[in-house]
Amino acid sequence: MEYPKLAILLFFWTLLASAAGAQTGKVPKSNNHIAGGLSIVEWNGVKALKLSGRIEHGTTKKFNELSEFAEPAAHGLPILLLDSPGGSVMEALILSAALRNRPFHTIIPNGASCASACASVVFIAGQYRTMEPFGMFGQHSCAVDDLPDQECNELLAQHAFQHGVSHGAVAAFVTATRPEDMLWFSREDIDGWGISRYPGTENTDFEKSEPRAIQAFLGKKPEPQKFWRLDNWFRGWRAFYRPVADDEREMQINQFCIEEVPGTLFLSMEIHGPLEAVKQAVNTVELKSSAFALQYDRPYVFEMDKRVSAVSIAIPTEYVKKWLLEVSDFEFRINTNEPYDPIVAWGNLEGSRENLIFAANHCDYKE
Numbered sequence: 001m002e003y004p005k006l007a008i009l010l011f012f013w014t015l016l017a018s019a020a021g022a023q024t025g026k027v028p029k030s031n032n033h034i035a036g037g038l039s040i041v042e043w044n045g046v047k048a049l050k051l052s053g054r055i056e057h058g059t060t061k062k063f064n065e066l067s068e069f070a071e072p073a074a075h076g077l078p079i080l081l082l083d084s085p086g087g088s089v090m091e092a093l094i095l096s097a098a099l100r101n102r103p104f105h106t107i108i109p110n111g112a113s114c115a116s117a118c119a120s121v122v123f124i125a126g127q128y129r130t131m132e133p134f135g136m137f138g139q140h141s142c143a144v145d146d147l148p149d150q151e152c153n154e155l156l157a158q159h160a161f162q163h164g165v166s167h168g169a170v171a172a173f174v175t176a177t178r179p180e181d182m183l184w185f186s187r188e189d190i191d192g193w194g195i196s197r198y199p200g201t202e203n204t205d206f207e208k209s210e211p212r213a214i215q216a217f218l219g220k221k222p223e224p225q226k227f228w229r230l231d232n233w234f235r236g237w238r239a240f241y242r243p244v245a246d247d248e249r250e251m252q253i254n255q256f257c258i259e260e261v262p263g264t265l266f267l268s269m270e271i272h273g274p275l276e277a278v279k280q281a282v283n284t285v286e287l288k289s290s291a292f293a294l295q296y297d298r299p300y301v302f303e304m305d306k307r308v309s310a311v312s313i314a315i316p317t318e319y320v321k322k323w324l325l326e327v328s329d330f331e332f333r334i335n336t337n338e339p340y341d342p343i344v345a346w347g348n349l350e351g352s353r354e355n356l357i358f359a360a361n362h363c364d365y366k367e
Contacts, residue, residue, distance in 0.1 A: 038062045040069050041081070045235040045365075047071040048079035049104070055087035055117055060095045067102050074237060074362045075128075075199045075230065080104040082123055086116025089142060089152060096125035096159065103127040105199065107232075108135035115182055116140060120156045120170055124163050128199045130231065131187045133249075133305055137195070139170065143179035150175065160195075166210060169193045192247035200230035200239070200355040209246040221245045228255070228352035236364035239355045243345040249308065251345050253332055255356060259365035263317035265324075268310040269332055269345060275301065278309040281340045285313050289330040291322040299334075323349075324356055 038059065041050045049063070049070040070078035080099075086092070099106075099122075106126025108114045114123050115138030123129050123137065131137055142152030157171035177183045190196045192212035204227035211221040224246050228239040238256040242248055252270040267287065271278050278301055285299040300312045311334055315323050327349050334343040349356060 038066050040066060043079060043081060043109075044073075044232060045367075046073050046079060048081055050081040050083070051118070051122070052083045053085075055084060055092050055095065055122070057088065057091055059087075059091050060098050063095055063098055067098075067104075070104070073105065075105070075358075077103055077105040077127060077199075080106045080122075080126065081112070082106055082108050082114040082118055083112035084114055084118040084122075086118045089117045089121065089156070092117035092121035093155075093159065096121050099125040099127075105129070108132065108137060110134040112136070113138060113184075115184075120174060121159060124160050124165055124170075124195065126197075129195070129197050130199075131190060131196065132232075133187055133307070135187065137185040137190050138182040139173040139185070140177040140182050141174050141179045146179060148175075148179060164197065164208065165195055166193075166213070168213070169195055169210070188247050188249060198229040198231060200228070200358070203354040204228070204352050211245050211247050221247075224248075226348045226351070228349070228355045230355050230358060233359075234364040235366075237359050237362040239352070239359035241347050241352075243347055251343065253345060253347060254310070255359055257360055257363035259363040261314075263320065265315040265320050265360055266312055267315065267332065268312035269334065269343070270304060270308050270310050271343070272308055275303040275309045278311070281336050282311055282334055283337050284335045285311060286333040286335065287313060287315075287330065288333070289323070289327040291326040292319055294319070320360070324353065324360060 037053050039050050040047050047070055049066055051059070067078070070080070072078050104126055105128040106123045108123065108131040110132040111134060113136035115136070119137045120139055142149040142156065153171065153174045156174055157167045160170040161167045173183050189212070192210070194208055194210035194213070206225050206227040206229065209225065215221045224242055224244060226241070228241045230237055231240055233256045236256065238254045240255070241253045243253065244251050249270055250272055254268045254270070256266050257264065258266070282299060282301055285296040287294045294313075296313045302310055302312065304310045329346070329348050332345045332347070336342055
């Protein structure tokens with residue numbers, strides 16, 4: 001069914017309160033309000049380009065001067081790190097055009113914030129666009145003389161649409177958030193509203209995903225897609241699959257490797273909760289598949305970050321080839337101690353083998 005654009009926009013206005021995790025606050029005052037700058041930095045083993053400070057006249061010129069020094073990461077694109085409060089919308093759109101000619105993977109790293117024109121234009125202009133768990137993505141209205149500028153807001157929404165993001169995922173939030181305020185999004189928020197785009201998406205039949213918008217329309221999120229995508233994993237890469245919903249980190253399954261442990265793959269399930277509590281709850285782990293079955297009496301539990309722990313198991317060398325090339329369906333089961341119920345995720349590897357093999361060939365390593 002086709003809906004008039006205005007009707008969709010008015011509907012999205014009503015969704016602001018349902019943007020789980022999004023928080024409204026004043027535009028922060030920080031050192032990022034100094035004049036903008038671009039520089040080459042070392043990041044996860046590659047030379048990346050970093051944008052910090054305000055976007056202003058000359059930012060694109062500096063980008064063009066430095067972009068050739070940014071090294072392509074293993075997935076083929078150089079990295080543009082973003083830590084900016086925004087600035088000139090026109091300059092951001094010019095920078096977006098430069099990014100179309102020289103594609104980058106835009107990343108908001110942990111501890112950084114990308115807001116206003118940085119978020120609504122530059123981040124979205126990335127061929128891939130991802131945010132680390134403790135980055136911040138902020139949207140608000142354009143302004144002329146401190147008053148909302150609806151023509152500019154529509155321009156931002158049209159730009160987003162041209163880059164594969166739904167019109168309403170930008171229009172609703174920039175229109176309803178006043179220029180002096182900021183609506184902050186978590187990584188789960190930008191995943192849920194279809195703003196992010198992970199590497200490896202094009203290697204599978206993973207379709208554009210907007211589970212939070214669909215939940216607002218239908219009252220529930222759609223079933224998760226069965227495909228594995230790619231994300232940075234320290235100095236390497238991991239393939240990940242989300243069995244709960246496309247935007248939900250809870251029970252996310254990761255496949256990764258460590259160079260210091262050659263010939264072995266690791267699987268981990270992410271669980272929200274402090275490390276010690278998760279350790280006390282976990283008993284054993286079973287990995288059942290169409291090609292083999294393994295049991296782990298002492299799974300390794302480690303802290304992913306301050307919110308999430310992970311239960312990890314190793315796939316021994318003799319099973320790695322079967323896992324990558326033969327397994328279709330699998331079950332990852334965490335048997336827990338009382339009073340907790342077992343935690344079980346089911347998944348499929350067919351249709352994702354290119355990403356799984358990529359992650360198996362790009363391990364985390366120490367210098």
